[in-house]
Amino acid sequence: MANTPSSRSVSARHSSCFRTVAALALWLAAVAARAEQATTPSPLPPDPVLDRLVAESLAARPEVRQAEASLNAERERVPQAGALPDPVLSLGIQNDGFGGIQIGKMETSFWQVMLSQGLPWPGKRGLRSDVARLGASQAEAAVTRQRLSTEADVRRAYLDLVLVRERLELLDRLEQIWQTSIGTARARYESGEGAQSDVLRSQLELNRIRQRRWTLRAEEAAALQALNRLRAHPLDEPIATTVRLRDAALPPVPSLETATSDAEARSPELARARLTADQANAQVRLSERERFPDLSVNVGIMPRGGLDPMWTAGVSIGLPIWSGRKQNRAVAESEARSTASARSAETIDQVLRLRVAERRSTLTALADTVKLYREGLLVQSRATAESTLSQYRVGRVSFASVLDANAGYINDEDGHLLAVADALRVAIASAEVSLEPPSAGGASGGMGGAAVPGAGATGGGMGGGGGAAPALAAPAAPTAAPSSSSSGM
Numbered sequence: 001m002a003n004t005p006s007s008r009s010v011s012a013r014h015s016s017c018f019r020t021v022a023a024l025a026l027w028l029a030a031v032a033a034r035a036e037q038a039t040t041p042s043p044l045p046p047d048p049v050l051d052r053l054v055a056e057s058l059a060a061r062p063e064v065r066q067a068e069a070s071l072n073a074e075r076e077r078v079p080q081a082g083a084l085p086d087p088v089l090s091l092g093i094q095n096d097g098f099g100g101i102q103i104g105k106m107e108t109s110f111w112q113v114m115l116s117q118g119l120p121w122p123g124k125r126g127l128r129s130d131v132a133r134l135g136a137s138q139a140e141a142a143v144t145r146q147r148l149s150t151e152a153d154v155r156r157a158y159l160d161l162v163l164v165r166e167r168l169e170l171l172d173r174l175e176q177i178w179q180t181s182i183g184t185a186r187a188r189y190e191s192g193e194g195a196q197s198d199v200l201r202s203q204l205e206l207n208r209i210r211q212r213r214w215t216l217r218a219e220e221a222a223a224l225q226a227l228n229r230l231r232a233h234p235l236d237e238p239i240a241t242t243v244r245l246r247d248a249a250l251p252p253v254p255s256l257e258t259a260t261s262d263a264e265a266r267s268p269e270l271a272r273a274r275l276t277a278d279q280a281n282a283q284v285r286l287s288e289r290e291r292f293p294d295l296s297v298n299v300g301i302m303p304r305g306g307l308d309p310m311w312t313a314g315v316s317i318g319l320p321i322w323s324g325r326k327q328n329r330a331v332a333e334s335e336a337r338s339t340a341s342a343r344s345a346e347t348i349d350q351v352l353r354l355r356v357a358e359r360r361s362t363l364t365a366l367a368d369t370v371k372l373y374r375e376g377l378l379v380q381s382r383a384t385a386e387s388t389l390s391q392y393r394v395g396r397v398s399f400a401s402v403l404d405a406n407a408g409y410i411n412d413e414d415g416h417l418l419a420v421a422d423a424l425r426v427a428i429a430s431a432e433v434s435l436e437p438p439s440a441g442g443a444s445g446g447m448g449g450a451a452v453p454g455a456g457a458t459g460g461g462m463g464g465g466g467g468a469a470p471a472l473a474a475p476a477a478p479t480a481a482p483s484s485s486s487s488g489m
Contacts, residue, residue, distance in 0.1 A: 047243050050158050053231060057154045058147060060232035067139070067146040074136040082129035085118035090300070104305020114300030114312070121294055127286040134279035138272050145268035152432035154230050156425065161223040162241045163421045167414065168216050174410050175209050177385070178202055181402055184393055198399040205403075245420045250367050251427035259356045259430070267352055267433045273345035280338035287334040291327045293318035351435055359426050362438045366423040373416040385409040 058064060092112040096102045102109035182202035225235040254262075264270060295317050302310040320327060388405035391397045426438055 049240060049242055050155065053158060053227060053239070054151050054154045056231035056233075057150050061146075061150050061230060064143070064146045064150055067143040071136065071139040071143050074132075074139040078129055078132045078136055081132035082125045084120075084125070087118075088116040090114040090116070094302075103303075104307060107304065107307060110302035110304040110310060112300060112302050114298060116296055116298045119295040119297060121289060121292040123289050124286065124292075124294075127282060127289055130282045131279055131286060134275050134282060138275045138279070141268040141272035141275065144271075148268065148432050150230070152428050152434070154227065155428045155431075157223055157226040157230060158241070159421055159424055159428070161220065161227060161239065162243055162245060163417060164216055164220045164223055165241055166245055166417055168213065168220070170410065170413055170417070171209060171213055171216065173413075174406075175206065177406050177410070178205050178209065181389065181406065182206070184389065185399060188393070188395070193395055195399070201399065201403070245417050245424075248420055248424070250370055250420065250423050251363065251430075253360060253363050253367060256357060256360060259360055260353055263352055263356045263430075263433050264349065267348075267435075269433075269435060270345065270348050270352055273341070273348045277338065277341040277345050280334065280341040284331065284334040284338050287327070287331040290330060291320060291323060293320055348435070352433075355435055355437065356430075358438050359430050363423055363426045363430075366419050366426065369419045370416065370423065373412065373419060377412045378416060381405075381409040381412040 090112070092114075093103075093110075094112060095109045096106040103111065182199060185198035185202050188198070224237075224239060227239055228235045228237050295315060298312070298314045298316065300312045302312070304310065385405040385408070388397055388401050392399060392402045429436070429438065
């Protein structure tokens, strides 16, 4: 059957409707993809206290207010860039001779009122507005960076506070272990089955615990002061913590493609570099347009008293006779800056991809480490410590074995806390879209495990949640040098 005009019209409408529906579906898919990329997992367990601290810091931190004020300033430049030059009003008088005012008497004597208006070559004002608008967009990226960094700073400081408080609790458990050990050692010594050195060593370890507690208290005060400074509160204002790292769920490890896409979509540095490249391209187009001269329109009236007034009108135009040294060089300069901006954006993109891959590798290793602690090491080391103490009571092992077992158990507990904290720090850096490399020291501290007898307490481990392998427990070997075992926490 032949196609009639009406059937072809219906087919065309159906085809148009199909294309419209397909375009709408693609648009909705793109929106959904962007929304999925913009969603980032919370780097810390849900906590209303932390949420309140973040909100207070975002509202009070001067760095954020400074970035917002700079953004407002850049936005005010946009209408200025596209405005016309101010008109020029000229007043004057022309008179014949010096004997008196001849206006109205002589034809060539008159008052003069003139108005001049500069007119940029068509297209220049729009390009100037584009350049200024892209500068304001860069300031928006700076505000985003300040907000991301502020939230990350609060989360890191809060994590430090939670960590140091849990390490203090762990230190209390260590003290209880040594109280039990000193009781067992005293009982064996009084019954003649143990040595007096076992009692003395237990008392020595209790004094070392007091020393470590002072260091941790100082770290707790520092973390508290950092949090209060971030939210502009009195530095000594107390802050309660409710989450526990020991039971915290680790952040999921995303695929490399998902993590990279999310970082590229949210990175303020990459956005700013791309905006700078766009601004440089707009500046190139503006420089090319600057080769064309601007115009100036002049109108004026010259009253002559009782005589008929005179008037004038004219147009002036610049002559770009020096364009070889000015306009052409300006174009070359803008093109070079555009190339440099494009290379800068590529560099930031490469560094960002590297940081995403590094953080993902680090997070994977830390997740495996935490899993090993929770599924094996913690249970085994605690059982070993309890079994060793029981065997010491009946004289089957030496007190050095008790020291070694206690040190291993507490160091495993402390290493587990640090591994969890390091994993959360990696997640915080991912949410911040930081370009800084992941800290290798923090990860090694979290994976330290039981210290080598006599070496654990010298690592400065209680010095702050991110250093070398932390030795909460006392050195295990009785033969260790006192200087190395008393310098820990």
